[in-house]
Structures are given as C-alpha cells and as structure tokens.
Amino acid sequence: MIKSTELRIPYQKINDESYIKDAVSKELKVDLIDINHIERLKQSLDARGKNIVYNLRLDIYIKENYIENQNFFNPKNVSNAKEIGIIGAGPAGLFAALNALEVGLKPVIFERGKDVRERRRDLAKINKEHLIDDDSNYCFGEGGAGTYSDGKLYTRSKKRGNVKKVLEWLVHFGANKNILVEAHPHIGTNKLPQIIQAIREEIVKQGGEVHFNSKVTDFVVENKVLKGFVINETETRLFDHTILATGHSARDIYYLLDKHNIDIEAKPFALGVRIEHQQEIIDKIQYHGRKNDEFLPPASYSLVTQVDDIGVFSFCMCPGGIIAPCATTQNEVVTNGWSPSKRDNPHANSGIVVQINPETLPNYKANDPFVCLDFQKQVEHDCWKAAGKTQKIPAQRLIDFIDNKKSIDFPSSSYMPGIESVNLNDVLPKFIVDKLRQGLIDFGKKMKGFMTNEAILHAPESRTSSPIKIPRDKMSLEHVSTKGLYPCAEGAGYAGGIVSAAVDGMRIIDVLMEKN
Numbered sequence: 419m420i421k422s423t424e425l426r427i428p429y430q431k432i433n434d435e436s437y438i439k440d441a442v443s444k445e446l447k448v449d450l451i452d453i454n455h456i457e458r459l460k461q462s463l464d465a466r467g468k469n470i471v472y473n474l475r476l477d478i479y480i481k482e483n484y485i486e487n488q489n490f491f492n493p494k495n496v497s498n499a500k501e502i503g504i505i506g507a508g509p510a511g512l513f514a515a516l517n518a519l520e521v522g523l524k525p526v527i528f529e530r531g532k533d534v535r536e537r538r539r540d541l542a543k544i545n546k547e548h549l550i551d552d553d554s555n556y557c558f559g560e561g562g563a564g565t566y567s568d569g570k571l572y573t574r575s576k577k578r579g580n581v582k583k584v585l586e587w588l589v590h591f592g593a594n595k596n597i598l599v600e601a602h603p604h605i606g607t608n609k610l611p612q613i614i615q616a617i618r619e620e621i622v623k624q625g626g627e628v629h630f631n632s633k634v635t636d637f638v639v640e641n642k643v644l645k646g647f648v649i650n651e652t653e654t655r656l657f658d659h660t661i662l663a664t665g666h667s668a669r670d671i672y673y674l675l676d677k678h679n680i681d682i683e684a685k686p687f688a689l690g691v692r693i694e695h696q697q698e699i700i701d702k703i704q705y706h707g708r709k710n711d712e713f714l715p716p717a718s719y720s721l722v723t724q725v726d727d728i729g730v731f732s733f734c735m736c737p738g739g740i741i742a743p744c745a746t747t748q749n750e751v752v753t754n755g756w757s758p759s760k761r762d763n764p765h766a767n768s769g770i771v772v773q774i775n776p777e778t779l780p781n782y783k784a785n786d787p788f789v790c791l792d793f794q795k796q797v798e799h800d801c802w803k804a805a806g807k808t809q810k811i812p813a814q815r816l817i818d819f820i821d822n823k824k825s826i827d828f829p830s831s832s833y834m835p836g837i838e839s840v841n842l843n844d845v846l847p848k849f850i851v852d853k854l855r856q857g858l859i860d861f862g863k864k865m866k867g868f869m870t871n872e873a874i875l876h877a878p879e880s881r882t883s884s885p886i887k888i889p890r891d892k893m894s895l896e897h898v899s900t901k902g903l904y905p906c907a908e909g910a911g912y913a914g915g916i917v918s919a920a921v922d923g924m925r926i927i928d929v930l931m932e933k934n
C-alpha cells in the first residue's frame with residue numbers, strides 16, 4: 419500500500435532519514451518495520467515563524483516495494499526524419515530539440531555563439547578586459563542566457579506536466595535529483611555547462627544537428643511564408659517549419675523581422691537596478707537573527723509593491739551570488755545575477771525593477787514596435803556613458819540614492835568589471851527614479867534591515883523580459899501572418915525564465931508533431 423502524508427519537521431532534521439521515518443510511523447500509526455520506502459514528493463522551507471521548519475509531502479510505501487523510475491528520457495534516432503529548423507540554442511531551442519528526439523523529428527539548431535567551453539573565455543574577457551563579443555557573451559552562446567545563470571528553476575508556468583518533464587530531463591542530463599522535490603530548485607553556474615553539453619551530445623548522437631558560430635542574418639520569405647534563413651550572410655537553409663528561439667537580447671532579429679514586414683509589437687517589460695547586500699544581512703532578516711548554516715540555505719526574498727498603480731518588484735534574486743556584466747554589445751552596460759550551486763558567495767543580489775508600459779514612455783508613438791526597445795537601449799547607453807564607457811557600471815549606496823547624493827565610497831561589490839560612483843538620480847529616467855525610491859522605501863518597511871547604506875544599487879537591470887512581442891496564433895503557435903515561422907519563448911514574449919522557455923520549446927514541437 420502507498421499512503422500520502424505531510425510532515426512539518428525542524429529544519430535541522432531535513433537530512434535525518436531515521437527521524438523522518440519515526441515521525442511518519444507515529445503520524446500514520448504504522449510499524450517502522452512495515453515502512454519499505456519514503457518517497458519525497460515536495461519539500462519547502464517555512465521561515466515565517468521563529469521556529470523554522472521544512473514542510474514535506476511524502477509517499478509512504480507500506481509493505482510495498484518501491485521501484486525507482488529512472489527512465490525519464492526516451493529518444494529516437496532521427497537521422498532520416500523530417501527536419502525542423504531551430505534558431506537559438508537557449509533553453510527553448512535545446513528543449514524543443516530534445517522533444518523532437520522523443521517524438522521522432524530531426525532538430526537542426528543554428529546558434530550564433532560558441533560552445534560552453536569556448537564561451538567561457540569570452541566571459542573572462544568581459545570581466546577583465548571590458549571587451550564584449552557581439553555573438554559570445556552572458557546572453558549568447560550554447561545554453562543561451564541560462565548557462566551562466568543562477569539556474570533557478572521555478573516558474574509560474576501552468577503547464578505542470580511539461581514543467582515536471584523539464585526537471586526530469588535536467589536530472590537525466592546530470593542535475594541533482596533534489597530539483598524534483600524542492601519548492602525552489604536551482605542548479606548553479608558551476609553545474610549548468612556540463613548539463614548543457616550533455617544535452618547537445620545527445621542531440622548529435624541521435625542524428626540531430628547543432629551548428630555553432632552560425633548566426634541567422636536574413637530570412638527567406640515568399641508570399642507570407644517563411645521558407646528558411648541565411649546563415650552568416652552566405653549559406654541558405656530551407657525548412658518547412660522554423661522555431662525562432664533567439665531570446666530577448668537578439669535585437670538584430672527584431673529589426674530583421676520588421677524589414678520583412680513580419681508583424682512585431684511593443685511589449686511591456688520592467689527596468690531598474692540590481693541591489694546587493696551582504697548575504698548575512700538578508701539571512702538575519704529572513705531567519706530571525708540567524709545566519710545560514712548546514713541545513714538552512716542562504717536566504718532569499720521576493721518583494722512586490724505598487725507605486726501610483728505601477729508595479730515595483732524584486733526580480734531574479736540570487737542568494738550567495740555575483741552580479742554579472744550582461745551587455746551584448748560594446749556601448750552599453752547591463753546587469754543580471756548568477757550564483758554557484760552552493761550559493762556560498764558573501765553577497766545577495768536582486769533586480770529591483772519598475773513595470774514599464776509602452777504608453778507611459780516619453781518616446782511613445784502608437785503602433786511603433788520599437789518604443790520599449792529604444793527606451794531600454796537608451797538607458798543602457800546612458801549608464802555606459804555615466805560610468806566611463808567601459809564595462810564598469812554606475813553605482814550608489816541605497817540610502818545615498820534615496821537622499822539624492824553621490825556616494826563617497828563603497829563596501830565590496832561582487833560586480834567584477836568594477837563600479838563607478840554616480841548619482842543614479844541624474845542618470846536613470848525621472849519616472850523610474852521616483853518609482854524606485856518609493857518602492858525601496860516600501861521594501862524597507864516590509865523587511866526590517868533591508869534599508870541600509872551598506873547596500874549598493876548597480877545600474878541598469880534592463881533585460882528582465884522582452885520589450886517586443888512576436889505575435890502567434892494561440893492554437894497553431896505559428897506567426898499570425900507568416901506561415902512556417904514559430905516564434906518561441908522569451909524573445910517572442912511567451913516565457914520568462916529557463917523552465918518556461920524550455921516548456922514553450924517543447925510545446926511547439928508537440929504542435930508540429932500533430933501537423934506532420
């Protein structure tokens with residue numbers, strides 16, 4: 419017999435199997451000897467009260483044998499199958515390709531960047547020499563923006579079946595099994611590249627193709643049908659179906675779509691700063707004066723408020739993390755955050771961003787698809803100029819920002835290229851400054867200790883989601899006016915994060931399978 423139950427246990431007991439077995443035996447009134455196996459289905463930390471606990475959801479195998487399911491991924495050899503063109507090897511492109519292997523379609527991926535190993539060298543150049551390669555950086559290259567990230571895997575995606583599949587496939591390719599049960603799973607930058615490489619090797623082994631240094635530079639469009647695309651301005655490849663999964667930083671793709679009169683639309687997004695505290699400060703706030711320890715992960719937070727009906731919220735919080743230079747070309751600066759699997763760096767960073775609607779922008783013009791993108795570009799460029807036209811970024815202590823005065827000095831920052839003291843009140847657009855200031859004051863009231871001059875604001879956090887939408891039909895997932903084109907995931911406005919991007923890639927393959 420298998421019985422389901424829920425337990426609340428002191429956090430220190432999370433890895434104590436015999437304590438948990440005892441507790442189950444008492445809870446279900448079952449003899450210890452009859453419990454053959456306890457399967458954890460979900461575990462979540464509850465630190466709201468002084469006594470910090472883990473909530474566990476368990477399946478108990480009573481006098482019943484447990485057989486572990488390890489058969490998560492069942493590919494077919496697709497060497498001679500129908501080809502699907504995929505542009506971009508981010509989570510969306512790679513998971514579309516994995517799903518294609520399962521259903522028996524041949525994925526052919528074109529990625530402008532390099533493989534994970536080569537790509538790492540270009541990231542070092544950004545940090546040390548302030549040099550950005552337009553095709554190989556924190557956003558572009560094998561694994562997409564997700565490779566050198568925190569690898570947080572939670573999502574608000576409603577496609578629960580596919581979310582489970584994404585996590586199971588990640589485990590199949592080397593992720594720790596814990597991600598299947600934790601309420602807030604994450605992988606870490608040190609582990610993601612090997613997993614991404616294993617995924618690519620499987621795609622190639624099963625007869626799929628992955629082409630690096632292969633940038634799509636033009637589309638072949640005839641009578642409102644996408645017939646294929648041009649690689650590196652020289653080679654034309656034709657496909658009946660093309661999945662466009664180029665992420666939200668591939669601005670050249672938006673210009674290319676516009677050039678071919680393929681509809682795109684301005685889309686709301688969010689922009690602000692990345693705040694960094696010492697992790698110890700965040701731990702003490704969230705854990706009632708405690709630090710993190712062996713059983714208690716470095717603490718995180720999630721904050722949201724409304725300022726004059728505009729949302730201000732924390733975004734992509736990275737406990738024990740590093741702020742990364744995520745620009746994709748030379749004359750701009752962009753921040754984001756990553757962390758290693760143990761999240762054991764001394765800083766905690768998070769985006770603090772303001773919701774932006776196209777109509778509220780100073781440069782708003784009705785029917786201009788580029789209104790949000792232009793605004794995003796301008797802010798990134800202004801911040802680049804303000805900090806000295808390198809990959810250094812403008813920064814300011816939190817209370818100095820509130821008080822509208824330049825910081826004289828700084829505590830340590832994790833941002834490797836370096837920070838420059840700038841009054842962000844003078845650099846960021848006024849309406850962003852006003853909303854940010856009030857939002858931060860609200861957050862200081864919600865989290866006592868958050869409002870400290872030991873925290874640094876780094877600017878800008880500007881690539882939160884795509885500033886452009888590529889509209890598609892709800893059922894066929896095909897572009898609304900151009901057949902053969904399947905706008906996919908974050909760059910098209912249908913995902914925001916690793917898991918939802920992967921789910922969207924898989925979904926397009928499911929739809930294509932029905933067609934073929």
Ligand SMILES: Cc1cc2nc3c(=O)[nH]c(=O)nc-3n(C[C@H](O)[C@H](O)[C@H](O)COP(=O)(O)OP(=O)(O)OC[C@H]3O[C@@H](n4cnc5c(N)ncnc54)[C@H](O)[C@@H]3O)c2cc1C
Binds near residue numbers: 559633663664671
């Ligand atoms: C530093 C950092 C940390 C992050 N942390 C997290 C996190 O912890 N959790 C989370 O869920 N999300 C995180 N994100 C966001 C997440 O990475 C993205 O949401 C996700 O990668 C989007 O997937 P995608 O496949 O839609 O696009 P992308 O990952 O952006 O992939 C698009 C790919 O297309 C390629 N491409 C672009 N243009 C062309 C072209 N013309 N020709 C060929 N190829 C092209 C790019 O090189 C890229 O590899 C983070 C992002 C960054 C930058």
